[in-house]
Amino acid sequence: MKKTLLTILVLLLLPIQVFAVTTWSKPTFIHGGGLSQEQVEQTSLLLGIQSEDDVLISPVVGKDLENYIGGNPTATEDMISSALVTKKEKDSGLSVEIKTPENITLVTKEQYEGAAITAGVGDVTIFIASPFAVTGESALAGVYKAFELNGEDLSRGAMQLAQEELGVLAGITEESKNKEDFDGAKLAQAMVEIKEEIIAAIEKEGSITREEIQKIIEDSLKKLNLINIVSTVNIDKLVNYFVQFSNTEGLDFTQMKKQLEGLGKELAPKIKDLLKEAESSGFLDKVLKFFEELFQKLSTLLD
Known part of the structure; x- marks a missing residue:
């Protein structure tokens, strides 16, 4: 009798486990933790999101970036640029579009792509936006979090490299623009x-x-x-x-x-x-x- 009950319990739990590991069921909207609720809503419109029901939503905060790349803590209020990440078919590559180029001052579309490649990001479309002018360096942290929320692990060493890459390129751009x-x-x-x-x-x-x-x-x-x-x-x-x-x-x-x-x-x-x-x-x-x-x-x- 005990064995029968145990078997039934296991069978009941199996479907729950299967659905729990489903990934990328929706595009993932990761907004900078430094944004107010009004600014989050503004950013979602800038990214072309029609309804909150259409996306998975989460903030990215300073602690997230610290977990991904280590180093000195980043203040959450400094994390503004946001990302909408949509999974594509395997081997379809990587594409990035900056929806507010006037507000991302130090990182170009191609530089985001290059750093994302370094981080091991692939087979996704990434839209980036900010409601006001920022350097854009924190947007990649949102991409890392999108992968984490959808059950895909990126190498910490690769993420550290990618973030360092963006920092070096932003410094060159600031000096040379x-x-x-x-x-x-x-x-x-x-x-x-x-x-x-x-x-x-x-x-x-x-x-x-x-x-x-x-x-x-x-x-x-x-x-x-x-x-x-x-x-x-x-x-x-x-x-x-x-x-x-x-x-x-x-x-x-x-x-x-x-x-x-x-x-x-x-x-x-x-x-x-x-x-x-x-x-x-x-x-x-x-x-x-x-x-x-x-x-x-x-x-x-x-x-």
Whole structure:
């Protein structure tokens, strides 16, 4: 009798367990914990959410980020940028759209994609928004939480790297955004190329030296006309970051290479136009300089 009752109890519990582990049943809206309720509602509209019933909703707070990446605690009131994460079919890749580009001041769409790839995020569409101007660095924490809520674990080391990556890129953007030849897309392309070359070196040789990493970084920045824009201090930060990248265990290079290839293809037309524009501008500068020098010589002769 006891065995029969136990069997019935187990059978009754089984369906509950099956439904409990269902993941990504809805798009997941993770809003910055620093937003008021009114701002949360405003952000949901900015992200295109028609009804709260259509999404899984949760805030991301400072303690969450501390759990994901460690380090110094982040104040919840500083976490503003928010994310809507929707799962896609396997091997469908990663896409990011910033719904309020005027309010995300230091991180571009492509830089979000690159950092998300580093974190091991894949097969999702990510919409990012903020109701007012912020750097945008905390939005990725919302993506980590969306994965956690839906039962998918991301490597802590990979999340730490991704957050560090966003911080380094935000610093470069802040320093360089007013310089004539700077563009966030070129910086994102440099990151793609650097990662691809470092991964190739590690897969071939088993490791890579700091000096080799520095050469790869400088060569890529030269190729994209960024070497005289990114300061020596920030180049050192890139070197330190990529040394950390090369030494982090558990990164899925196979998945990362596939996604980096996709991001590179997405960036290619924009980079081609930017380099062509820079080349044309350089030619025009040479023509103007020629005539300027010519007029100076003529003026000297006339005097």
